[in-house]
Amino acid sequence: MIFYDCLTAPSPRRARILLHEKQAPHEVVNIDLMQGEQLGEAFKLINPSCTVPALKLEDGTVLTENSGIAAYLESAFPNPPMLGKTAIEKGLIASWNSKIEFEGLYAVAEALRNSSPMMKGRAITGANNYDQIPELAARGLARLNVFFDRLNEHLEERDFIATDEFSYADITAVVGIDFARIVKVQAKPEHTNLIRWRTNLAQRPSLQI
Amino acid sequence: MIFYDCLTAPSPRRARILLHEKQAPHEVVNIDLMQGEQLGEAFKLINPSCTVPALKLEDGTVLTENSGIAAYLESAFPNPPMLGKTAIEKGLIASWNSKIEFEGLYAVAEALRNSSPMMKGRAITGANNYDQIPELAARGLARLNVFFDRLNEHLEERDFIATDEFSYADITAVVGIDFARIVKVQAKPEHTNLIRWRTNLAQRPSLQI
Incomplete structure (x- = not known):
């Protein structure tokens, strides 16, 4: 998996923490929001909505919202559960x-x-x-x-x-x-x-x- | 379960549709948002945030957000799946x-x-x-x-x-x-x-x- 992150922004921090809790193996690509890298043509090919976090899965699917990243990680890496057991x-x-x-x-x-x-x-x-x-x-x-x-x-x-x-x-x-x-x-x-x-x-x- | 609904508002409609898709047995209590019933003392005891939908479970737990109602229903009534299989x-x-x-x-x-x-x-x-x-x-x-x-x-x-x-x-x-x-x-x-x-x-x- 490739995790598109930015250390200065809160939204990708939620995904970063969850990836760490799950110990889910992944590569990191930092997107420089201060320089507007999210609005450039290269990143638009990954996420046309121009936001981080984004998580590119092995099959090429890109999840672009924290809710989707969390739902995917909870299902693919169930332990420890972070969205509840019952x-x-x-x-x-x-x-x-x-x-x-x-x-x-x-x-x-x-x-x-x-x-x-x-x-x-x-x-x-x-x-x-x-x-x-x-x-x-x-x-x-x-x-x-x-x-x-x-x-x-x-x-x-x-x-x-x-x-x-x-x-x-x-x-x-x-x-x-x-x-x-x-x-x-x-x-x-x-x-x-x-x-x-x-x-x-x-x-x-x-x-x- | 008791489902606190309002027929004129969009948020409770999402939960109403999901309850119907799941065929989940429940009672309905309509809250009259036009008359401000959600702000009254009676409803505040159910949901202090004064919003509908709310879903009161058998054990007394009240779920007050669509995301929580959907997560609960998907787990308690898995068929048909509405939040995905894989x-x-x-x-x-x-x-x-x-x-x-x-x-x-x-x-x-x-x-x-x-x-x-x-x-x-x-x-x-x-x-x-x-x-x-x-x-x-x-x-x-x-x-x-x-x-x-x-x-x-x-x-x-x-x-x-x-x-x-x-x-x-x-x-x-x-x-x-x-x-x-x-x-x-x-x-x-x-x-x-x-x-x-x-x-x-x-x-x-x-x-x-």
Whole structure:
């Protein structure tokens, strides 16, 4: 497999962590998002949507979304399970993963991409250009603060986000929480549950990459 | 199981179609979104995030996101498979489902919720109120038109969205395409692939509900 990665972006980090947890053998090709390499003709042949991560499988199939990469890896490399063992676990992990994606990761992306001078005209990832909307940057920040509060509440008396084991929902949450620093949002001292959860995960090798 | 539904909204329609395809036995409770029933104390006890669909399982677990409902149903009611049989199919269906959700369904929601007078102060679903951003309504419409063009291109010489069988990705796409009428976007005569695909699915019983 070939994994198209970028060390400075949050989305490919989710796939990178999952590949590490699964110990799935793969080659890495880094795409330089800062230089716009994802918009070049060479990468468009791999992923016409111009986004990373992308995972090229042995048969030539290219999976271009984190959800697809996770579903493939869980099926092809079942151990350790990261999307749940029972039907209920699978339901809870998928639910929490989506909530964190929408309320956390998208909120950071809205805040960053609609305000950063470097992302002028690039308010959404992908092949098309969209203008920044300053009000959307402000709304993203507001939503992100709500997300931190909610996640902290949710983690009261919990070690992990969705079940009683580490799962893909924790991966998505770690990536979202860490990425939020780019828009200067981080856990406040009163977010004691969130801080405990993140601190407990700090030594996990997959999360140090 | 108890399925919390609303016949006027697109998100619960995805779960309703899937429940029908799986022939999964369940009771239905309709939540009146037009009257704000999802924001009332009774429904908050079921889903504090104030959104439908929600699926209450026999053990009391409540799944509140389409992704979680789909993952649970696929595992608990494996036939017919809707999320793919092989690892590659699972990867492709999950990828397309996410793309359609982000580029299609979210675009309609942005266009509608940021412009409709009835949704003033309710630009995002859920427990919190967010003001409308008119520029975001315009951007949602622009993205939605791109989505129709892309989906039409993708369906060239294809009968289904992700694999060679009907899958959850087709369900999400049908719901997105149908819902787009609310913001006056629909297939143009030149979207011949998209029209053929939707017409071929028209007689499928699950899609008539």
